[in-house]
Amino acid sequence: MDHLAHVSNLRSSQSQTQISHLALDIGGSLIKLVYFCRYDDSCRDDGDELRSQNDSLCSKSDNNQPVLEGRLHFAKFETSKINDCLDFLRSMKLCLGGLFSTVKVISGSRYISSSFGLFTSSHDGTAPPSDKIFIKATGGGAYKFADLFKEKLGVSLDKEDEMECLVTGANFLLKAVHQEAFTYLDGQKEFVQIDPNDLYPYLLVNIGSGVSMIKVDGDGKFERVSGTSLGGGTFWGLGRLLTKCKNFDELLELSHQGNNRIVDMLVGDIYGGTDYAKIGLSSTTIASSFGKAISDSKELEDYQPEDVSRSLLRMISNNIGQISYLNALRFGLKRIFFAGFFIRGHAYTMDTISVAVNFWSKGEAKAMFLRHEGFLGALGAFMSYEKQCLDGLMVHKMQQKFPISASSAGDNIYCSLSSNSDENGSIECTVYGT
Ligand SMILES: Nc1ncnc2c1ncn2[C@@H]1O[C@H](COP(=O)(O)OP(=O)(O)O)[C@@H](O)[C@H]1O
Numbered sequence: 001m002d003h004l005a006h007v008s009n010l011r012s013s014q015s016q017t018q019i020s021h022l023a024l025d026i027g028g029s030l031i032k033l034v035y036f037c038r039y040d041d042s043c044r045d046d047g048d049e050l051r052s053q054n055d056s057l058c059s060k061s062d063n064n065q066p067v068l069e070g071r072l073h074f075a076k077f078e079t080s081k082i083n084d085c086l087d088f089l090r091s092m093k094l095c096l097g098g099l100f101s102t103v104k105v106i107s108g109s110r111y112i113s114s115s116f117g118l119f120t121s122s123h124d125g126t127a128p129p130s131d132k133i134f135i136k137a138t139g140g141g142a143y144k145f146a147d148l149f150k151e152k153l154g155v156s157l158d159k160e161d162e163m164e165c166l167v168t169g170a171n172f173l174l175k176a177v178h179q180e181a182f183t184y185l186d187g188q189k190e191f192v193q194i195d196p197n198d199l200y201p202y203l204l205v206n207i208g209s210g211v212s213m214i215k216v217d218g219d220g221k222f223e224r225v226s227g228t229s230l231g232g233g234t235f236w237g238l239g240r241l242l243t244k245c246k247n248f249d250e251l252l253e254l255s256h257q258g259n260n261r262i263v264d265m266l267v268g269d270i271y272g273g274t275d276y277a278k279i280g281l282s283s284t285t286i287a288s289s290f291g292k293a294i295s296d297s298k299e300l301e302d303y304q305p306e307d308v309s310r311s312l313l314r315m316i317s318n319n320i321g322q323i324s325y326l327n328a329l330r331f332g333l334k335r336i337f338f339a340g341f342f343i344r345g346h347a348y349t350m351d352t353i354s355v356a357v358n359f360w361s362k363g364e365a366k367a368m369f370l371r372h373e374g375f376l377g378a379l380g381a382f383m384s385y386e387k388q389c390l391d392g393l394m395v396h397k398m399q400q401k402f403p404i405s406a407s408s409a410g411d412n413i414y415c416s417l418s419s420n421s422d423e424n425g426s427i428e429c430t431v432y433g434t
């Protein structure tokens with residue numbers, strides 16, 4: 001769902017929802033937003049009313065914790081169109097009322113606001129109010145655009161480390177969200193049942209503009225072991241230049257119809273149509289990506305853009321699959337989770353990555369993908385409100401709305417895709433306060 005649809009959706013549902021937390025991941029290509037909308041039947045906009053509203057919103061759980069019920073929502077914008085994102089945030093203020101006003105929740109001697117994930121507080125939560133309003137943010141843009149957010153919206157970005165957020169987001173999704181991870185091979189998508197007690201270690205490969213490979217050993221226990229600059233930005237950047245496509249989805253769509261063999265040099269092209277069986281290469285294996293473009297006396301306009309797009313997609317996906325496998329091998333990791341918006345749930349991309357991992361590992365390692373592939377960083381930033389140690393309505397505990405199984409208990413954050421999750425992958429959940 002695009003952001004405009006989101007805006008109208010939000011407007012139409014404003015009588016049912018109240019946004020209480022928001023976090024951002026501002027990457028090299030895309031800005032990702034995660035926000036929690038609680039179910040509500042009223043929207044008011046001043047602090048006192050919000051306080052009473054909070055009171056009315058919170059029912060109590062069995063152990064007397066305040067409970068908020070609602071959904072986690074996801075949205076994204078191109079970083080180059082950051083003004084659209086700022087307008088979106090501003091429009092939320094308009095339709096929901098008081099979003100950027102300083103909403104205060106006072107708890108004991110601490111002064112906080114948990115509305116919309118904005119809080120006014122010093123970081124230890126003890127100082128008297130400054131008039132600062134913070135939003136949790138990660139990614140390079142949290143640094144690059146800090147002044148812009150301040151200037152245009154009057155909010156400060158509370159920066160969280162990008163790698164840490166990716167890992168927190170991945171762990172959260174893998175442990176708490178039902179049917180999050182899946183394999184994709186030969187057109188078959190299969191959900192993988194993850195045992196939260198047997199998750200580590202794994203390799204997380206985040207394919208954004210560039211690619212980061214992170215060995216994850218536990219909650220907050222990780223090491224970025226490798227990376228490559230040949231990532232999603234490379235595919236989109238080169239693809240735009242070579243095909244004149246106007247947007248990423250168009251380039252991806254084009255690749256559906258293409259034939260990479262027109263552009264790539266295959267083993268068979270070199271070996272006169274035969275396999276090079278002695279070293280395990282079939283005649284159809286790509287020997288050299290874009291290799292045919294050197295031997296032909298053709299110019300760019302003589303190639304079909306769909307063939308170029310397909311070849312480019314295979315080149316980038318294969319390369320990432322291979323480097324990922326080599327890093328998994330380096331650390332003896334059997335499970336590789338691929339995330340980042342380059343994947344875009346695209347069948348051919350996932351298939352290529354899976355085949356590469358399968359081919360290089362001789363079937364030993366498994367490529368897996370995530371439904372919320374592009375939102376790991378933003379989710380991690382969202383979860384970091386928890387670290388703020390604020391009393392009151394914080395995201396201390398998210399309880400799955402539709403329990404999966406008792407065996408998935410044992411950690412303090414649960415959540416699940418509701419059976420009626422919308423096409424945008426929003427997650428129905430319950431947030432417990434302390
Ligand atoms: N609408 C889009 N516009 C631009 N790039 C997109 C889009 N959808 C998917 N992508 C791909 O996703 C990549 C960005 O992925 P993302 O995980 O958001 O990384 P980053 O944090 O670097 O922005 C782009 O480089 C591109 O390959």
Ligand SMILES: CC(C)(COP(=O)(O)O)[C@@H](O)C(=O)NCCC(=O)O
Nearest residue numbers: 027028208209210211212227228229
């Ligand atoms: C610098 C980055 C962490 C930024 O993250 P991104 O916006 O690409 O998601 C990433 O682009 C990256 O890991 N690049 C590869 C750099 C390298 O290891 O060669």
